[in-house]
Amino acid sequence: GAGVSQSPSNKVTEKGKDVELRCDPISGHTALYWYRQSLGQGLEFLIYFQGNSAPDKSGLPSDRFSAERTGGSVSTLTIQRTQQEDSAVYLCASSAGPGVGELFFGEGSRLTVL
Amino acid sequence: KNQVEQSPQSLIILEGKNCTLQCNYTVSPFSNLRWYKQDTGRGPVSLTIMTFSENTKSNGRYTATLDADTKQSSLHITASQLSDSASYICVVIDNNAGNMLTFGGGTRLMVKP
Numbered sequence: 001g002a003g004v005s006q007s008p009s010n011k012v013t014e015k016g017k018d019v020e021l022r023c024d025p026i027s028g029h030t031a032l033y034w035y036r037q038s039l040g041q042g043l044e045f046l047i048y049f050q051g052n053s054a055p056d057k058s059g060l061p062s063d064r065f066s067a068e069r070t071g072g073s074v075s076t077l078t079i080q081r082t083q084q085e086d087s088a089v090y091l092c093a094s095s096a097g098p099g100v101g102e103l104f105f106g107e108g109s110r111l112t113v114l
Numbered sequence: 115k116n117q118v119e120q121s122p123q124s125l126i127i128l129e130g131k132n133c134t135l136q137c138n139y140t141v142s143p144f145s146n147l148r149w150y151k152q153d154t155g156r157g158p159v160s161l162t163i164m165t166f167s168e169n170t171k172s173n174g175r176y177t178a179t180l181d182a183d184t185k186q187s188s189l190h191i192t193a194s195q196l197s198d199s200a201s202y203i204c205v206v207i208d209n210n211a212g213n214m215l216t217f218g219g220g221t222r223l224m225v226k227p
Binding site for chain 1: 217
């Protein structure tokens with residue numbers, strides 16, 4: 001596709017359930033980032049993938065959060081045993097990399113945990 | 115801790131007026147500083163990218179300035195339009211942290227008719 005695609009755009013789940021959020025980066029982009037944005041807050045770094053290198057997971061808030069990137073393209077962010085404080089917009093971005101080139105964001109996945 | 119602070123947190127102006135948004139940062143050294151526009155419910159979109167050696171960069175009615183000595187940047191919007199209503203986010207790329215991006219909290223701008 002022409003841009004970064006994220007799905008689902010909206011997800012409502014019950015506390016304790018697992019959720020998966022998907023990101024399709026721009027074709028050919030080697031760098032992929034996940035961010036979390038709580039209501040009215042700035043972007044919080046979660047994880048960074050660059051090519052075949054080991055991902056930078058330093059921003060993941062707990063072991064309930066994990067992410068993978070298969071074949072250097074699509075990425076999935078998984079949140080296990082969701083909590084109400086996980087409610088936020090999860091944004092994915094990609095860039096041509098390596099190094100931080102122009103960053104292109106998806107529209108985000110809005111997660112609401114009841 | 116490297117930080118990026120933006121002010122004001124929110125701003126309301128009348129259509130056609132100019133405004134200036136501020137960004138102060140402590141990230142040093144840095145490779146570049148960026149301004150993004152984020153419409154409500156959308157992902158951020160890049161407005162300008164400046165390296166540490168650049169003082170100003172324009173993108174239509176948007177002009178960003180950078181003073182690397184005082185570690186300040188500003189985004190000036192000229193002749194505002196209703197469509198300028200959005201959050202404006204300042205981002206600094208930290209050379210010392212594996213090119214980590216540090217995001218400011220954003221300024222929420224509302225342009226009223």
